[in-house]
Amino acid sequence: MARIVSDKKKLHLYLRAASEESTLSVPRCRHFGECGGCEFQNITYEAQLDLKRRALAFIAEAVLAEDAPPVEGGLPAAIRSLADMLAGVEPELVASPLPFSYRQRMDYVYAFDKAGLRRAHRHRQVVELEECPLLGGEGFGVFRAALDLAKREELPSYDYMRHVGDLRYFVVRRSRSGGVMLSLVTKTLERGDAVRKILGELLDSSLIVSGHWLHAPGMGDVSFGSRIEHVGEPTIDECLNGVRLGIGPNTFFQANPVVAETAYARIAGFLTKNDLVLDMYSGVGSIALTVAGNAGKVLAAENQPENVILARRNIAVNAVDNVELVESDAVHFLQVQTTADGVRPDAIVVNPPRPGVGVEGIDAIARIAPARIAYLSCNPFTLLRDMRRLAVGYALQSLTLFDMFPQTRHFETLALFERR
Ligand SMILES: C[S@@+](CC[C@H](N)C(=O)[O-])C[C@H]1O[C@@H](n2cnc3c(N)ncnc32)[C@H](O)[C@@H]1O
Incomplete structure (x- = not known):
């Protein structure tokens, strides 16, 4: 290491x-x-x-x-x-x-009431993002819509310095053939009501085809976790060189x-x-x-x-x-x-x-x-x-x-x- x-x-x-x-x-x-x-x-x-x-x-x-x-x-x-x-x-x-616009996946951190990426050379700070030209297609809009809903539902961000709060990451994955998967990674299992509402509304408005609630209770800074529930499809498909590949919320791609x-x-x-x-x-x-x-x-x-x-x-x-x-x-x-x-x-x-x-x-x-x-x-x-x-x-x-x-x-x- x-x-x-x-x-x-x-x-x-x-x-x-x-x-x-x-x-x-x-x-x-x-x-x-x-x-x-x-x-x-x-x-x-x-x-x-x-x-x-x-x-x-x-x-x-x-x-x-x-x-x-x-x-x-x-x-x-x-x-x-x-x-x-x-x-x-x-x-x-x-x-x-x-x-x-080349990225298939982005992991946006949610901490100190800000959602986005870490500040350059300042791991303890987060820059709230209003745009992100690395993520292609409709992915960034899905992240922003999910953030608005998290704020409306008063689902607190997770302070990874003091280890308090709940929602750690918004993980957006999109496939070129269409379809966005959003995973919400939480520290606790206490706010299932809010998580279900956010994922359900995004699915109903067709912004996502697959929504996951992942549980990461440890102290480590991770953007994956145990699968608790999902809405819509459990996976999304990407096609590489004519081969259809199903991708899950915790899988490498x-x-x-x-x-x-x-x-x-x-x-x-x-x-x-x-x-x-x-x-x-x-x-x-x-x-x-x-x-x-x-x-x-x-x-x-x-x-x-x-x-x-x-x-x-x-x-x-x-x-x-x-x-x-x-x-x-x-x-x-x-x-x-x-x-x-x-x-x-x-x-x-x-x-x-x-x-x-x-x-x-x-x-x-x-x-x-x-x-x-x-x-x-x-x-x-x-x-x-x-x-x-x-x-x-x-x-x-x-x-x-x-x-x-x-x-x-x-x-x-x-x-x-x-x-x-
Ligand atoms: C860089 S990814 C490559 C995946 C795949 N080749 C691809 O192109 O999508 C590395 C993969 O190795 C797996 N992995 C990590 N450690 C491993 C180990 N000790 N034995 C077998 N697989 C491992 C991970 O779960 C991950 O799927």
Whole structure:
């Protein structure tokens, strides 16, 4: 955890310095500068892309410099291999066709009687938002309508510093085919009357198709929770590369579906028709199902029960007969199940959360030794650290930066490897 915070800081300092040389642009949103949601509306989109390209190079250098005590004859073997691996590959950059209105989901915090996003560099303050150009379609209007109703119902906001109050988050998710899901995340179960009224009125006025009441009683600042009740549909559908995917209130889904389609298509193109593929950290089956047509069989592993249920439903809805979902910890699956069942995959796809796959998982993958590995990552620091362990046995075929998050410092990276 400490390492992730310091990675954030390193990248922040680098980007702040680098962005000072960038071409300026007029910010689109009135809240830019005070709101912590966007960092780069004041520079052109081309300059943002250039900044991210440089950020990836900066991170690679930082990781190469880590844990590399000088040894006789130069760098240790794994570090040297990572340097060689990177030296031969020029990263490609895929821009977002939509620099604004690209987000499928926004989590608007409600605290100190203000609803919106945290103030830039001031975690203890919230900026009340009157607009938010990141969220596409009708999503922002739904948030504002829900906020008005919460105020009318006197449903108190939740003070996350003193731990008093009730309504913590408005989570808005919208699908491109139409349909908004709104989740109200509360600390207590005391104001069911108000929550039901808010969700019911939004459903009756057709502003949402799905409304959830989620309960998050802990001290942690979370925008998910136990499902208490819902109105309308339990899920909404998004279509990615021709595959219909049901999304629930607590399930992961890529924030920028247009760019996600391109990234998933890249992974599909890396596979061959007869491949036995493992898809680790599979969520609701987005990658497994979109690559299934390019593979012999896909075995997917996911450990969150709500995702597992939805992934199995998504497999059935799309009538795909070559994808199987296993409820399992990904590392356990790689270490134990592949050995016990004699599974010999040709390709392994991993798309882990921010901490990455880690030493045990990467060592298990290296032991399985598939011909191809696709690693899609939201955290280039952990990706590069994991790559360091793969570098001895694998060659990097390509490295692609997908700009899933314009106006912010974040991006997604896809690394494709072939066994040496
Ligand atoms: C970045 S998301 C990727 C989801 C999916 N590949 C997609 O593109 O939508 C990571 C997923 O890994 C799951 N996950 C987290 N830790 C895990 C673990 N130890 N074992 C298996 N799955 C895990 C999360 O629940 C989440 O669905």
